[in-house]
Amino acid sequence: MDREHKKTSNPEKSAEDFSVLKPCYIYISKSGSVLDEKIENIKKAVKSRLGTDVDFKIFYCGEEPDAGELSVFYNTPSFFSEKKVAVIKDFEKASLQLVETVSGLLENTDEDSFGTVLVITSQKDVEKKKTTKAMEKILSKASVKKLYAPVSDSLKKWLYEKAELDGIKFLPKASARFIENVNFDIGLLKREYEKIYTYIISEKDKAIDETAVNKLVARVLEMKIFDLVDFIGKRDKSGALVALKSVLVPVKSGAADNDSGSGDKRNILGLITLLHRMFKAFLYIKSTDDREILKNYILRNIGHAPYMVPKVTSNYIKFSANFNYSEIIKIIGILNRYDYLLRTAPSGQLKGLILKLIAEIAGVSSPCFH
Numbered sequence: 001m002d003r004e005h006k007k008t009s010n011p012e013k014s015a016e017d018f019s020v021l022k023p024c025y026i027y028i029s030k031s032g033s034v035l036d037e038k039i040e041n042i043k044k045a046v047k048s049r050l051g052t053d054v055d056f057k058i059f060y061c062g063e064e065p066d067a068g069e070l071s072v073f074y075n076t077p078s079f080f081s082e083k084k085v086a087v088i089k090d091f092e093k094a095s096l097q098l099v100e101t102v103s104g105l106l107e108n109t110d111e112d113s114f115g116t117v118l119v120i121t122s123q124k125d126v127e128k129k130k131t132t133k134a135m136e137k138i139l140s141k142a143s144v145k146k147l148y149a150p151v152s153d154s155l156k157k158w159l160y161e162k163a164e165l166d167g168i169k170f171l172p173k174a175s176a177r178f179i180e181n182v183n184f185d186i187g188l189l190k191r192e193y194e195k196i197y198t199y200i201i202s203e204k205d206k207a208i209d210e211t212a213v214n215k216l217v218a219r220v221l222e223m224k225i226f227d228l229v230d231f232i233g234k235r236d237k238s239g240a241l242v243a244l245k246s247v248l249v250p251v252k253s254g255a256a257d258n259d260s261g262s263g264d265k266r267n268i269l270g271l272i273t274l275l276h277r278m279f280k281a282f283l284y285i286k287s288t289d290d291r292e293i294l295k296n297y298i299l300r301n302i303g304h305a306p307y308m309v310p311k312v313t314s315n316y317i318k319f320s321a322n323f324n325y326s327e328i329i330k331i332i333g334i335l336n337r338y339d340y341l342l343r344t345a346p347s348g349q350l351k352g353l354i355l356k357l358i359a360e361i362a363g364v365s366s367p368c369f370h
Helices: 032-049 067-075 096-107 133-141 155-166 172-181 186-200 210-216 221-233 237-247 265-287 291-301 306-320 325-344 347-362
Strands: 024-028 056-060 084-089 116-122 142-146
Touching: 024 133, 032 056, 032 084, 032 116, 032 155, 056 067, 067 084, 067 096, 067 116, 096 116, 096 133, 133 142, 155 172, 155 186, 172 186, 172 210, 186 210, 221 237, 221 265, 221 306, 237 265, 237 347, 265 291, 265 306, 265 325, 265 347, 291 306, 325 347
Parallel strands: 024 116, 024 142, 056 084, 084 116
Antiparallel strands: none
């Protein structure tokens, strides 16, 4: 597939070294969020070289910046910084007067001794629109870089930036589900994104919903274990048993028939650990109203990404209402006992033991919770 963002190599790093800076940089991208991220990265890169934040100023073309104000900022020497930075955003919206002002500033700039760096961003390809001599002069003085790929290390920002570049959209629940399904792994997220793009690009509606994500991106095993824990917290035994089937995978492909489907012991022990931590969290909830203590406990012990902590905290508070204090203490004792049994049991007995565990937590021998 001939994808536009694959035609160009990654853009050069920007503004790490003042000694090699050019008078003007132009960044072009279809994505406004990609351009915003680039500006933030430049600001971080030059921060140590700026004596004051006043020497890093952003002018917004959408608000029609005053050409005179830009000229004054550009030409006024700084007493604190080696060089200043003037960012001009949304240059595709710039007036002819502003374009001519920028052209004049660069024309009169000595490339060996300039005091202000111009950083221009545009969501349209200004190289293809050399409609005026002023624009031609700007391009002749500028280093032009086209950004075809997200620059963020944040999973959610990367996903939204990538989707915007590709002309598709993730609905809020779909993006959250996608990130969960890959267990917050940026490498896996990038690989699985291609499946979603290939599917949605031929559809009339370019919006991806949660159903499409679940259809195209398999939930990784770690997240299936979290799902199982949640079903137990909800006292939904039927849901827990369905979730258990996806957790109980063969120990190895060549396992004997009586071991088939018994599951990897490490996954089962991981399940016990998460259950123990969830019920311990219930004790926190029952004994204190301090949510910060609970959030800190979840952040340290549950294993979710930090931005998932509020959701997990909310779920645990809700689930805790399904158990009274004495039940929680009893269940922690049951988990301690099964922790030993599961560590010492042959692989062929794991499935039976985990089914008994769920039944004991339910407190009944029937297939359903109370």
